[in-house]
Amino acid sequence: MAIVLAAFIILSLYDLQRFIRKKEQAKVFVIYASLMAASLTVSLLLAADKRPASPAQLIEWILKMIGVVK
Amino acid sequence: MEKARISSIQLFLLLTGFLYGSTVIINPALGAKNDAWLAIILGGVGGALLMGVYVSIALLNPSRTLVEILRDRSGKFVGNAVSILYIWYFVHLASLVFRNFGEFMVTVTFPETPMIIVIGIFAVILVYAVNSGVEVMGRLSELFMPVVPVVVLIISLSLITTRDFTAFLPVLENGMAPVLKAAFGFITFPFGETIAFLMLFPHLNQKGNLKKIAALSALFLVVLCLVIFMRDISVLGSGLMQQATFIPHLTSLLIPGLNVEPLVDINLLIGGGTKISVCIYAAVKALSQVSGIGDYRKLTTAITTFCVVLSIWVYENVLEMLSWAEKVWPYYSIPFQMVIPLILLFLSFKKRVKPSNVRNGS
Amino acid sequence: MKCRKDKYAVKIATLAVSSMVFLLLTGCWNNRDLTEINMVTALGIDRTEDGKVLLTVQVVEPAAIQSTASGKGKGGGAQSKPVFVESYEGETVFDALRSMLSIVDKKLFLSTAQVLILGERLSKNGISEALDFFQRNHEVEYEMDVLVARNATPKEILEMETDIDPIPAVYIKGTIENTVSRAKAKRTILLDLIKDMGDSGRQPVIGQVEKAGEKEVRTEGAAVFRDGKLAGWLDPYETRGYLFAAGKVKSTIVNIPADNGKISMEVIRSKGKINAEFKNGEPAMLTVRVGLEANVGEYEGKGKLDSPDDLHKLEEILGDEVKKEIRRALDKAQKDYSSDIFGFGTQLHKYHPQYWKKVKDDWNDTFSKLPVDIKVDAKIRRTGVIKGPIKKDG
Numbered sequence: 001m002a003i004v005l006a007a008f009i010i011l012s013l014y015d016l017q018r019f020i021r022k023k024e025q026a027k028v029f030v031i032y033a034s035l036m037a038a039s040l041t042v043s044l045l046l047a048a049d050k051r052p053a054s055p056a057q058l059i060e061w062i063l064k065m066i067g068v069v070k
Numbered sequence: 071m072e073k074a075r076i077s078s079i080q081l082f083l084l085l086t087g088f089l090y091g092s093t094v095i096i097n098p099a100l101g102a103k104n105d106a107w108l109a110i111i112l113g114g115v116g117g118a119l120l121m122g123v124y125v126s127i128a129l130l131n132p133s134r135t136l137v138e139i140l141r142d143r144s145g146k147f148v149g150n151a152v153s154i155l156y157i158w159y160f161v162h163l164a165s166l167v168f169r170n171f172g173e174f175m176v177t178v179t180f181p182e183t184p185m186i187i188v189i190g191i192f193a194v195i196l197v198y199a200v201n202s203g204v205e206v207m208g209r210l211s212e213l214f215m216p217v218v219p220v221v222v223l224i225i226s227l228s229l230i231t232t233r234d235f236t237a238f239l240p241v242l243e244n245g246m247a248p249v250l251k252a253a254f255g256f257i258t259f260p261f262g263e264t265i266a267f268l269m270l271f272p273h274l275n276q277k278g279n280l281k282k283i284a285a286l287s288a289l290f291l292v293v294l295c296l297v298i299f300m301r302d303i304s305v306l307g308s309g310l311m312q313q314a315t316f317i318p319h320l321t322s323l324l325i326p327g328l329n330v331e332p333l334v335d336i337n338l339l340i341g342g343g344t345k346i347s348v349c350i351y352a353a354v355k356a357l358s359q360v361s362g363i364g365d366y367r368k369l370t371t372a373i374t375t376f377c378v379v380l381s382i383w384v385y386e387n388v389l390e391m392l393s394w395a396e397k398v399w400p401y402y403s404i405p406f407q408m409v410i411p412l413i414l415l416f417l418s419f420k421k422r423v424k425p426s427n428v429r430n431g432s
Numbered sequence: 433m434k435c436r437k438d439k440y441a442v443k444i445a446t447l448a449v450s451s452m453v454f455l456l457l458t459g460c461w462n463n464r465d466l467t468e469i470n471m472v473t474a475l476g477i478d479r480t481e482d483g484k485v486l487l488t489v490q491v492v493e494p495a496a497i498q499s500t501a502s503g504k505g506k507g508g509g510a511q512s513k514p515v516f517v518e519s520y521e522g523e524t525v526f527d528a529l530r531s532m533l534s535i536v537d538k539k540l541f542l543s544t545a546q547v548l549i550l551g552e553r554l555s556k557n558g559i560s561e562a563l564d565f566f567q568r569n570h571e572v573e574y575e576m577d578v579l580v581a582r583n584a585t586p587k588e589i590l591e592m593e594t595d596i597d598p599i600p601a602v603y604i605k606g607t608i609e610n611t612v613s614r615a616k617a618k619r620t621i622l623l624d625l626i627k628d629m630g631d632s633g634r635q636p637v638i639g640q641v642e643k644a645g646e647k648e649v650r651t652e653g654a655a656v657f658r659d660g661k662l663a664g665w666l667d668p669y670e671t672r673g674y675l676f677a678a679g680k681v682k683s684t685i686v687n688i689p690a691d692n693g694k695i696s697m698e699v700i701r702s703k704g705k706i707n708a709e710f711k712n713g714e715p716a717m718l719t720v721r722v723g724l725e726a727n728v729g730e731y732e733g734k735g736k737l738d739s740p741d742d743l744h745k746l747e748e749i750l751g752d753e754v755k756k757e758i759r760r761a762l763d764k765a766q767k768d769y770s771s772d773i774f775g776f777g778t779q780l781h782k783y784h785p786q787y788w789k790k791v792k793d794d795w796n797d798t799f800s801k802l803p804v805d806i807k808v809d810a811k812i813r814r815t816g817v818i819k820g821p822i823k824k825d826g
Contacts, residue, residue, distance in 0.1 A: 007190075008375075011371060011375060014371075015368075015371050015372070018368075019368065024368065025363070027361055027362070027363065028363055028368055028369075031357070031361055031363075031369060031372070032368070032369060032372045035369070035372035035373065035375070035376050036372055036375065036376075038376060039372075039375045039376045039378075039379040042379050042380075042383050043379045043382070043383075046379075046382060046383060051383070051386070052383075054383050054384045054385065054386075055162065055380070055383075055384060056384045056385060056390075056394055056398070059398065059402050060394070060398045063398060063401055063402060068401045069397060069398055069401055177570065178570050181570060236782055239781075239782035239783065240781060240782050240783065240784075240785035240788075243785045306627070307627045307630070307631065309627060309630030309631055310623075310626055310627055310630055313567070313630065320574075323573075323574055324574055324575065324623060326575055
């Protein structure tokens with residue numbers, strides 16, 4: 001858990017200081033933050049052994065609903 | 071738009087590396103068991119046609135990336151929406167290849183290393199490659215891709231004495247149905263995935279060669295897969311081949327007195343690396359174009375991080391990965407690889423016919 | 433100026449980070465030095481009476497090997513033996529292997545194992561379950577030789593201390609490798625065994641090893657399996673007949689009677705082919721075709737050996753002799769064990785898939801009832817340094 005957090009903090013600090021120095025548009029921050037937040041949430045859940053249903057399962061489920069996959 | 075240019079040979083190598091990618095680990099054509107060679111040939115023909123569709127789209131819309139074509143042809147809103155789906159698709163594909171790679175490494179080479187470390191370190195290098203730009207990726211493929219067929223040849227020739235060349239018999243024991251199914255799988259994985267190259271084609275310096283390049287790389291892959299298949303089945307026999315988790319690795323273990331196992335890892339690193347970096351590049355580039363951010367490099371880290379996390383998240387175990395690639399992936403890919411591109415091709419033709427009547431009626 | 437310094441610092445930092453990555457990339461997470469592992473040279477598995485797995489390992493001590501090699505006779509290495517043998521019981525092979533660490537100090541490293549010896553009780557109960565581990569584990573070499581111990585447990589075989597080689601496993605492996613010039617033992621490597629186990633058209637045959645005294649083993653003959661279970665044994669001559677039919681004879685000595693004595697023929701080349709002849713969609717007859725080339729190796733007697741005709745006569749006798757051996761092997765396989773060790777089924781599967789589908793499930797019984805036609809074409813090429821045997825004129 002701590003390692004996951006540390007990795008994310010290092011990564012985002014590295015990028016954010018770059019962004020701030022170059023005075024990027026707000027949307028860069030928004031997209032960056034949302035992607036990182038999503039990754040962080042999932043990886044924290046994974047680290048805590050609470051694996052959320054994966055997109056693969058979701059896709060499989062949808063395809064089963066449509067009836068292409070048995 | 072960046073002015074990076076890649077040469078024909080570089081694109082050919084990138085395309086071949088992309089196609090070769092993780093077929094080292096998962097080759098859907100092998101679902102046809104003894105008739106996989108037939109599935110490889112049929113799938114190769116179909117795959118080449120599919121790549122022809124992508125190339126035609128690129129030729130009808132010169133200097134345009136997939137996102138721009140989508141926006142041009144179907145309006146800004148629909149175009150952006152479909153582009154976002156494609157971004158997801160590329161991210162998903164990259165994370166699948168990450169997972170394949172990690173799963174392979176953890177099973178055979180580093181059994182006690184946590185998979186996230188293997189994937190993470192690989193990702194660091196790929197972020198660096200993607201951020202260096204298309205030109206660097208092209209040059210890297212020039213440097214590394216020639217190794218791939220050499221490795222395949224080395225392993226094949228080392229085993230020439232311990233073979234049963236009739237092992238692929240009988241032909242069509244279970245009829246055509248499984249062959250066609252496997253061939254279809256082979257079209258979607260890896261040929262259909264070259265849709266990601268629509269983000270790269272604008273960088274080619276000589277547009278005229280595009281068709282030839284695509285056809286050649288498809289041919290090259292078919293030949294390579296046939297050699298690998300014939301080697302594996304004649305060494306392992308069909309029973310063991312169906313049981314093996316990672317077939318080429320098992321074959322390479324059998325070379326007497328020589329440990330060439332790392333060569334298979336190298337091949338995987340090269341093929342998988344090419345594939346992932348192209349996918350990440352395509353995803354990041356598309357994302358930056360959809361959101362109107364000038365330089366794609368800003369988002370590479372974020373996207374790659376997401377890919378790495380997704381790669382761990384996506385499957386619980388190795389068998390899920392293998393069966394998903396065989397059973398779900400082909401159908402999941404149909405809209406991305408066939409439906410949307412065909413619509414796009416149709417739209418591009420329609421739009422082109424109108425002005426061309428006026429401009430060059432000859 | 434400041435900007436340039438910044439760039440310099442970034443470059444240094446990048447270099448530092450990337451060199452750390454290189455360190456990580458090259459090293460294994462679970463790197464273990466030679467001093468931290470026990471190198472297993474041979475493995476033995478057997479079943480206990482209550483169905484558990486009894487695993488025996490033979491582990492080599494590199495340091496002791498060196499002292500025996502250099503200080504032979506000096507008595508310096510007297511207290512340290514080059515190998516040690518340990519056994520442990522477990523529910524499965526892997527369980528036993530790990531549990532054994534309670535009596536062995538270092539982790540057991542399997543990649544160096546060269547011989548796998550299967551016990552008789554295990555073989556009778558079925559070997560496929562116990563073999564799973566050896567296919568699945570990434571450390572196990574598929575080139576490892578497999579043998580079945582007869583009239584002895586694997587432990588007894590592995591515990592034997594021989595004077596011929598400091599490492600018994602190397603000695604055992606050497607004797608089985610000698611089959612290239614004897615053809616009286618079947619050499620089976622793990623890969624072939626696994627292939628045969630997964631092929632419903634062919635039953636595995638594994639070489640046999642037994643004690644030949646206090647300090648030697650003998651690898652001769654072979655064990656016949658049916659559906660993964662030990663069905664019976666082939667004696668050395670039947671084994672050779674089987675090997676002739678399977679086309680696996682490299683070289684061997686066949687003794688044939690001749691005028692006033694006997695001749696030892698050295699087979700130098702041999703080809704074997706099996707097939708099935710079809711009539712009305714059913715196999716009417718199985719065929720074995722063997723072609724071999726031989727030299728006269730020794731003539732113990734007083735006959736003459738001058739003209740090509742003499743050789744032709746001998747060729748016929750040699751052919752008949754080999755044919756007899758093949759017939760014996762076939763009879764055993766068909767009548768006694770009802771087990772298609774030759775792989776006729778595989779041949780049918782390849783070339784007559786439709787028929788094979790029908791008989792696949794009880795092929796061994798069908799096989800036992802089919803007549804077999806054997807043809808051996810022997811050619812004698814050379815007679816060695818001299819022609820006929822030496823005799824006084826007259």
